[in-house]
Amino acid sequence: MASELIGKYMREDKLPHIWCPGCGNGILMRDVAQAIDDLGLDKRKVVIVSGIGCSSRAAGYMDFNTIHTTHGRAIAFATGIKMANPSLEVIVITGDGDASAIGGNHLIHAARRNIGLTVVVFNNSIYGMTGGQYSPTTPRGDYGTTAPYGNIDRPFDIAQLAAGAGASFAARGDAYHVQKTVDLIKKGIAHKGFAIIDCLTVCPTYYGRKNKKGGAVEMMKFQKENFIPEEIAARMTSEQLAGKRVLGVVANNDYPELTEEYAALIARAKERAGGGK
Amino acid sequence: MSKRVLLQGNEAVVEGALAAGMRFFAGYPITPSTEIAEQASLRLPLCDGHFIQMEDEISSMAAVIGASAAGVKSMTATSGPGFSLKQENIGYACLSEIPCVIVDVQRSGPSTGLPTSPSQGDYMQARWGTHGDHPVIALSPSSVGECYTLTVRAFDLSEKYRTPVILLMDEIIGHLREGVELPGKITPAERPVYEDPECLRHPYHIPEGAWVPGMKPFGQGEFYNVTGLIHDEEGFPTNSNEAARRLVRRLLDKIEKNYDDIVTVEEFMTEDADTLIVCFGGTARAAKEAVLEARAAGVRAGLFRPVTVWPFPEKELFALSGRVKRILTVEHNDGQMAREVERAVRGRCETAFLGKIDGSVITPREILEAVKEGRRNGK
Numbered sequence: 001m002a003s004e005l006i007g008k009y010m011r012e013d014k015l016p017h018i019w020c021p022g023c024g025n026g027i028l029m030r031d032v033a034q035a036i037d038d039l040g041l042d043k044r045k046v047v048i049v050s051g052i053g054c055s056s057r058a059a060g061y062m063d064f065n066t067i068h069t070t071h072g073r074a075i076a077f078a079t080g081i082k083m084a085n086p087s088l089e090v091i092v093i094t095g096d097g098d099a100s101a102i103g104g105n106h107l108i109h110a111a112r113r114n115i116g117l118t119v120v121v122f123n124n125s126i127y128g129m130t131g132g133q134y135s136p137t138t139p140r141g142d143y144g145t146t147a148p149y150g151n152i153d154r155p156f157d158i159a160q161l162a163a164g165a166g167a168s169f170a171a172r173g174d175a176y177h178v179q180k181t182v183d184l185i186k187k188g189i190a191h192k193g194f195a196i197i198d199c200l201t202v203c204p205t206y207y208g209r210k211n212k213k214g215g216a217v218e219m220m221k222f223q224k225e226n227f228i229p230e231e232i233a234a235r236m237t238s239e240q241l242a243g244k245r246v247l248g249v250v251a252n253n254d255y256p257e258l259t260e261e262y263a264a265l266i267a268r269a270k271e272r273a274g275g276g277k
Numbered sequence: 278m279s280k281r282v283l284l285q286g287n288e289a290v291v292e293g294a295l296a297a298g299m300r301f302f303a304g305y306p307i308t309p310s311t312e313i314a315e316q317a318s319l320r321l322p323l324c325d326g327h328f329i330q331m332e333d334e335i336s337s338m339a340a341v342i343g344a345s346a347a348g349v350k351s352m353t354a355t356s357g358p359g360f361s362l363k364q365e366n367i368g369y370a371c372l373s374e375i376p377c378v379i380v381d382v383q384r385s386g387p388s389t390g391l392p393t394s395p396s397q398g399d400y401m402q403a404r405w406g407t408h409g410d411h412p413v414i415a416l417s418p419s420s421v422g423e424c425y426t427l428t429v430r431a432f433d434l435s436e437k438y439r440t441p442v443i444l445l446m447d448e449i450i451g452h453l454r455e456g457v458e459l460p461g462k463i464t465p466a467e468r469p470v471y472e473d474p475e476c477l478r479h480p481y482h483i484p485e486g487a488w489v490p491g492m493k494p495f496g497q498g499e500f501y502n503v504t505g506l507i508h509d510e511e512g513f514p515t516n517s518n519e520a521a522r523r524l525v526r527r528l529l530d531k532i533e534k535n536y537d538d539i540v541t542v543e544e545f546m547t548e549d550a551d552t553l554i555v556c557f558g559g560t561a562r563a564a565k566e567a568v569l570e571a572r573a574a575g576v577r578a579g580l581f582r583p584v585t586v587w588p589f590p591e592k593e594l595f596a597l598s599g600r601v602k603r604i605l606t607v608e609h610n611d612g613q614m615a616r617e618v619e620r621a622v623r624g625r626c627e628t629a630f631l632g633k634i635d636g637s638v639i640t641p642r643e644i645l646e647a648v649k650e651g652r653r654n655g656k
Binding site (some may be wrong): 011012042044045047049058060063064065066067068069070073076077078079080081083084085087088105106111167262265266269273 | 300301303322323325327330331332333335336337339340341342343344345346347349351365367369495497498499500501502503504505506512513514605
């Protein structure tokens, strides 16, 4: 199945990718391709937009119209693309630093406007491309190359942040639970309005090593045991869920979508300008 | 059919942009350019275009590039501090060759400065604001009519050369109201799109005789990658020194080697002039008045006005420098274009400078005095 997806949706001559051995990003990139395939989207209508960082190299490997933009600005570029041609399915691939630090302002405002983008965050809790500095999602007390005495910042929960800013769809996935995450990305793409899927991924090279989390296998095992899909969590007691994170939908609302609202605005403006006609 | 209307400079920019085919505008409120956003928000929906007020200057620039990648002619407008914030993405548009127009209605700086006062302090920022070696085209209007015609030209040059073009205005022109003759129907330029199979495989391939790539807009079935990294003909990142040299050289050459197509100037009473005033934008109006007054007082003055301010019109100025005794550069800053003038003149005649950094306008009288005094330094 994976090889079929590669032939259909990846630029094979650009592979292998630059990600480190054991990185979860390849799984998440595959999840995005799987979601596109499952939904039967017209490739010509899909645009993949990314920012800067490990996550954002995904755009280059995917065989669509792809644009690898500036650090933090992927959602802003995507906003222009979607406004210019609302018939396009615009998918943003970004990282935790890209989306919630340097690009945090664009994230909350796109959520507030409810523009029909799907944002998939490859959230590895660290700045990987620059060598392991702490990010806005690094847990308190964890280490990074710029947190040699432990991180004293409180982390963002990106899905909750987006929901708080008015995102009409927000969800949390991960690298281990592939089917669940593909399902959430599909829901996000199919959702009319701004959708964000915060996908917790693993960075054994920097985050794992700095924090003694073991290698890729141990980090994936951690996700398997501690990240619980919502349908399973529903059958668990609060004691059983203590210390675990639930994967699933955080917000799902029916708000007016920006480009549809703009189409109505155009009609209104023309009617007003037409006056007595 | 042309028509005569009373317009503000900022409004005329929007009229010109719409005539040129602009159908997307993203901006953020900032004095003294805000009327451009206001007018765009009013007019664009009537032309099936889109306006968006973004959360900041940076995202406005990003949205404009995104919309242009989707094939829609796009523009943003700002002023000094906002122009600084847009610079990173302007460099992105240079390297990825996505056309767009950026209007900078200059105000007095540095920093927040004097927000409602005129200045031409962004002249060098327009050239070197974004990092790295990059091409720049900047045009500077001196009348409301030119706000219209140069905005059309900014779009045309941007599409033709697939590069951002800066309309470098100043508060004087942005807020000036005067009667203008708007041309009838115009035929705007469109960006080159090649059907050559080689170009479909290699979207950044440059066919023989061309200067720019010809990829189709997003959504039209041609899949390619756009990046702000140094890239090869396929649009993919590369660390090759040779690919880097070839790409950056071509980006610079596509402007430098087409100087004659891009650069325009206005010469006023230069034929027999022995004192030449070099002045651009709103300040050139005072300079023109000073030329007339100098002539009335028996001084043979003339005006050389760069309309294209980047690339700097050095060929034309060098030619004139052999015929005049003295060149007086008058600018609303502390001498930014004056250095370009000295570089172009290469010591062939005496040079002097008159400038201002206090936010007040430069008057014809001050220029006239500088012409008469032959003073070297207006500071």
